[in-house]
Amino acid sequence: MQKTVLITGCSSGIGLESAYELQRQGFRVLAACRKKDDVERMNREGFTGIVLDLDDAASVDRAADEVIALTGNRLYGLFNNAGYGLYGPLSTINREQLERQFSSNFFGTHQLTLRLLPAMLPQGEGRIVMTSSIMGLISSPGRGAYAASKYALEAWSDALRMELRHSGIKVSLIEPGPIRTRFTENVNQMESDNPVKNPGIAARFTLGPEAVVAKVRHAFESNHPKLRYPVTLVTRVVGLLKRLLPARLMDKILHG
Numbered sequence: 001m002q003k004t005v006l007i008t009g010c011s012s013g014i015g016l017e018s019a020y021e022l023q024r025q026g027f028r029v030l031a032a033c034r035k036k037d038d039v040e041r042m043n044r045e046g047f048t049g050i051v052l053d054l055d056d057a058a059s060v061d062r063a064a065d066e067v068i069a070l071t072g073n074r075l076y077g078l079f080n081n082a083g084y085g086l087y088g089p090l091s092t093i094n095r096e097q098l099e100r101q102f103s104s105n106f107f108g109t110h111q112l113t114l115r116l117l118p119a120m121l122p123q124g125e126g127r128i129v130m131t132s133s134i135m136g137l138i139s140s141p142g143r144g145a146y147a148a149s150k151y152a153l154e155a156w157s158d159a160l161r162m163e164l165r166h167s168g169i170k171v172s173l174i175e176p177g178p179i180r181t182r183f184t185e186n187v188n189q190m191e192s193d194n195p196v197k198n199p200g201i202a203a204r205f206t207l208g209p210e211a212v213v214a215k216v217r218h219a220f221e222s223n224h225p226k227l228r229y230p231v232t233l234v235t236r237v238v239g240l241l242k243r244l245l246p247a248r249l250m251d252k253i254l255h256g
Helices: 013-024 036-044 057-071 095-119 144-163 200-205 210-221 233-244 247-255
Strands: 004-008 028-033 048-051 077-080 126-131 169-176 228-231
Touching: 004 013, 004 057, 004 095, 013 028, 013 210, 028 036, 028 057, 036 048, 048 057, 057 095, 077 095, 077 210, 095 144, 126 144, 126 210, 144 169, 169 210, 169 233, 210 228, 228 233, 233 247
Parallel strands: 004 028, 004 077, 028 048, 077 126, 126 169, 169 228
Antiparallel strands: none
16 A cells, blocks of 8 residues: 655745656555645645645644545654744844744644544554754854754654654654755844854755655654754764764854
8 A cells, every 4th residue: 555645844945856756666655735826836746735834723624634534544754844044143034034933943842743643543553754964963153043943843852752662663863964955045043144154164064855865755654763864964964073072172163
């Protein structure tokens, strides 16, 4: 029986390339996007498009109901990939803006996952995969809000993995470093005259979305998926340095 996977944030980048790859591997892909035009494009590309705005609780419920109806209440996999970045000094970000960052990057993921778990648990197998970030491992000036939402996702995923340890459902985190996608151009910059930018050296280590897709494929197909998949040399080095170096020295490195 063909296995069905729901991928959020499918309009471009990691989500879109992962949809193509999992479809090639024989999965039925439900492709969720925020904009109706993108959903229609997904349908034309051979996927099943679904409208989903993670910042809108009613939209999440409607999307979950649609997934349950389309799958006959049998879902194998969920790739929580959608999200966006809110960049700027914390002093420039008000409560409403921070709540929206968490709503899109974390609260919506929690709601969607809980709504769909009942369609996964009876099968005794499945995969839940999250797109985290190098910013789920470290924080830096100007990226505090975004990093906080990814730190939360990391902690939440660890707890979910342990809570589902006897269910047959495996939980994995994808932790990309610099990747060539539309993410950067879609970042909400709080200071347009002084935008937060990646250091110039990051360009040397930037990879295409296909580097992430290889990890996504393994997470969904392997009998023993990894708990975490760091992507790019930058993520691996930063993860190592964080474990080895004193916090004050890491502060100096990250502050530039």
